[in-house]
Amino acid sequence: MSEARYAVGIDLGTTHCALSYVDLRTSDRDDVAQDMMQVPQLTSAGSVEELALLPSFLYLPHPDEFPAGDLALPWSGGDGLILGEMARTVGARTPIRLVSSAKSWLCHPGVDRRSAILPPGAPEEQVARLSPYDASVRYLGHLRDAWNHAHPYDNLAAQEVTVTVPASFDPAARELTAKAAQTVGFERLVLLEEPQAALYSWIHDSGGRWRKQVRVGDIILVIDVGGGTTDLSLIAVTEHEGALELTRIAVGDHILLGGDNMDLTLAHVVNGKLTAEGKSLDHWQIQALTHGCRHAKEALLADPTLEAVPVVVPSRGTHLIGGSIRTELTREEVTHTLVEGFFPEVPVSARPATRSRAALTKLGLPYAHDPAVSRHLAAFLGMQVGATEDLLGFEPKGKSTFLHPTAVLFNGGVFKANLLAERMMRVVNAWLTSDDAPSARLLEGADLDLAVARGASYYGYVRRGGGVRIRGGTARSYYVGVESAMPAVPGLEPPIQALCLAPFGMEEGTQADIPPQEFGLVVGEPVRFRFFGSSVRREDQVGLLLENWSAEEIDELEEIQATLPAENRAPGEVVPVHLRASVTEVGTLLLEAMPLNGTEHWKVELNVRSSSDS
């Protein structure tokens, strides 16, 4: 393969995608030639604009909805789907044809992520639906086409591509993301966790001064609140042979809570006022109200002297003046709803409220039940209290009940509002003070919207040996369920044990040891295993068999499935196999079944059609 000219970073976000690139030929050490690609996209019928962000929305138009020529893009080969800004605006009026938040669906353990389930509310016979995986392929395909159109002599397939994923993505979602990227032709691909990308971007922006702003023993808490998700990571500053190193020591759970929830909540509050005045809004007007509230909120959060900002819901018809509804958003409402609702000052012992999960009667995203980012953060720090135990140079946890961060890096558009960033810092520092720990400092200068894409392309550059790397490997240990051998008792499930397959912190391109336990696979028949992960059990080694564990320390993931092909074997024959875990160079977990008598390897599928849907 020829030498790549660019290191390309792609932020495949829940609400927006962005692409940044570094020209490797003209970059040298800290002098990095970095830029953002302007992404051509339809902004309305027949109109194509270049924007820095590609909204992650797909619209599946009805054949009679738009003249075919009106959906033309600068490159040929479109398939009639609308993607980006126009999809978002058109989809607001016709939600049954709009695919949004596909990335959250990609990490939804309750659904088959490769079956056509989006948009979830679409009438099945009327709208040809897409799978969450297909949606990712489309977004990446659009970025590829845009890149190839702008760089006809440097095809994206030949560049070093880094695609970011939430730190909280499970192995199956990571694998699907990697597969989607490979489907659109990225051959030199690596995955990078978004909070790490944000930190890389901060390091790059500091132009070498970051070494003065952090010291050994620091624990950097990255709080990334995007449009749809909240992603938490802890990164420790360590030392190796006299040089500063960064080690990612923990990642949080997948929390579906973000800026869009905040805007919706505000619109709900204002709509409540209008309803009290006897004015009722239809679906279209509520969309417009949400839009208006977002602007009003931004104005109020930016200017502390404003007490209220008018919000006007325009009429739908041509009579703009008579038909518009005027109301306002007050500072009191913003403070109460956003600051107290999403960033309340709670003790560090607080935990998110959970509702017992309702039966899967209705297909929907598992949104966080508790809107308080503070409580999710408290739970994360409490759970990770022992995260630095293996590292040299860090205070032992002693009697503290949560891990003490010493620095905070924000990411995501939500923190453009100083009021919210300040409140979050105050909450964290109040916890630290209550534990007699020094206050955490804010790492300034983060680029809140584009940091993930920019950090990703910078990472592609430093991977070639240009600068500091964040180490850490996998942020979970993984286990497979093993039924213990005991006589069957009618009506009782046999107790299950968890066999450790992959230890915590496996680096890319490494293989775990092979545990001695054997599994019997039936040739030609899919065999399912229960699968578990833990973000806190750092000491478990391969082959360890757990009898008991608490629900907090080990999460059950989606089942995995092994199928032995019938080649050279009689169907129905039972073949004893070993299971082995490795982490690919791309950064995905790979499980393989290896027969005891033979040299074959069979891949164990991480993404299996869930048993709840037939």
Next chain:
Amino acid sequence: MSEPPPSVLSRLLLALTTFWRILVDTRLAAKIAELRGGGMTAPPDAEGPESPRLKRAEPNAGLQLLGLLQQNGRFIDFLQEDVGAYSDAEVGAAARVVHEGCNKTLKQHFAIEAVRAEPEGTRVTLQEGFDSSAVRLTGNVVGHPPFTGNLAHRGWRVTEIRLPQVASDHDLAIVAPAEVEL
């Protein structure tokens, strides 16, 4: 109906002979310059009195901008209404929609800066050879430059236009499609 384009050889011949004719014949040189300046539509041998050149503004750009202002700021809806029939509060409420949307459109598609950086109300002096299309003289306009006067309006200059690309067979005359909700 038109003749096939001349061959490479005949074009070369034509270029060489015209080269000398342009050098010696000033009238021909002026015509060629006009041709190269984009005046390809000028009839080849139209003799006539020298007239100030006028061109019709390209209608598509106007339609496109009108469409954008309507789409984002309800511009046409607002101007088509009879403001006299409503109270100032009602007009004001609608004006916020128009202002927010049109402001966003303007910022997104144009880079605009003041022609004169000085604050309005200051005395400014215009040297000989100032750009009379960028600065308009008003009031007691007599004498010769340098002119000194009061800056009444700073002026605006568009330094960059970033209009969207348009699909070739898109009907720009529809600045807002009718909407029918099913």
